[in-house]
Amino acid sequence: MHLLVINSGSSSIKFSVFATGEPSPQSLFEGEVSGIGSGHATFAFNDVSKNKQKPAGIKAEDPVKAIGKVVEAISSPSVPAIDAVGYRVVHPGAKLHSHVRIDDQVLHDLDEAVLFAPLHDPSAIRIIRQTMARFPSIPHFACFDTIFHQTMPEVATAYPIPSRYREQGVRRYGAHGLSCESIVEQMRDAGAAIPPRMAIAHLGSGCSVTALMDGRSIDTTMGLTPTGGVVMGTRPGDLDPGLVLYLLRQQTGDRNQSFDAVEQLLNHDSGIAALSGLPNDMRSTRKAAAEGNVSAQLAIAVFTRSVRKAIGSFSWLMGGLDAIVFTGGIGEHDTQSRSEILAHLQPLGIHMEEKLNVAEKNEGEGPIQLISASESKTEILVMPAKEDWMIAIHLQRMLVNH
């Protein structure tokens, strides 16, 4: 069977075609629209058995506008007919508790869930509806970013607000769960031992740090929504809640308009992009910082400091760290962010080996790149966030059971 996976992030749509198989589904085609909303979006689609083509520039102001390009690519005669589709949906809301086959009831529940992930869920749901209309006779499944974090204990998920809100589903959910699960699954796949105390820093457009014990999530920085936690591309991460009240009270005029304006501010107009005054793209922010742009330098320093603090707090919580994994667009590629986040930690037994950090990864080396020095008590690893592969694994399991 052939599976299509559509992963819409806040600044990208990644999509893949897999052939089902053991031990896990095999990727045949991979594509990506990246830089959505940055003014210089690119599109790439590749047969994984052939040489990669260079991404081409396209117009893509938002993920929904980019989906037509995805459907066009997978409709090409060289791509096999699709038997099932799996979507990454960031938040299932308070009612859904597992990855599911999508029917009218699930679509209704997802419509209700948009309050929990207003930056991600609305476009994901529109993409699902459009793709279901295009492929009406095959099953469609939603895989959620929160499910992996269901192992978090109540002490990690309970907010110190009146308990009636908890009963309504107001708690920490976390996100980037499919990415974290793919890290653990790739370690298993490679026959590597799962580090007992691990922190995964998923640094992409959205950024989070997750604490794992024996491969299970025990705490994470994102909260009820993916707006909280560490500093991100266009989101501020954790703020003084009084600041949000201040913003709301400061807005004048229509009440709904002020909510919309504050939501726009917190999900689209904050984070690294706000501090730097530049588009949401770490590559151009780094370039500007290197050229002496002090706003870009400050933005990056605020970002790396917040990630450093999150990893530090989880290390304290677990009584130390056996491994730190960097993943996501920034985590996998921005060598400077990695060295800034872990600078001067030798007294704690954490030694990044700069030569390994900047070394080009060779093809066929496997997914786990070790960048710590041999004397480091904590292993520092760089690994790909294989969310699409993880969704294909769930899809394959659900297809057997449905």
Ligand SMILES: Nc1ncnc2c1ncn2[C@@H]1O[C@H](COP(=O)(O)OP(=O)(O)O)[C@@H](O)[C@H]1O
């Ligand atoms: N080679 C690179 N060097 C530095 N940053 C990079 C590089 N490649 C991608 N990035 C950054 O990764 C971020 C996007 O991460 P990604 O995980 O693809 O996003 P999304 O959250 O939309 O899935 C952007 O800030 C981008 O600039």
Ligand SMILES: CC(=O)OP(=O)(O)O
């Ligand atoms: C949950 C989240 O922030 O996802 P992304 O990083 O793909 O925007």
Ligand SMILES: [Mg+2]
């Ligand atoms: Mg992502």
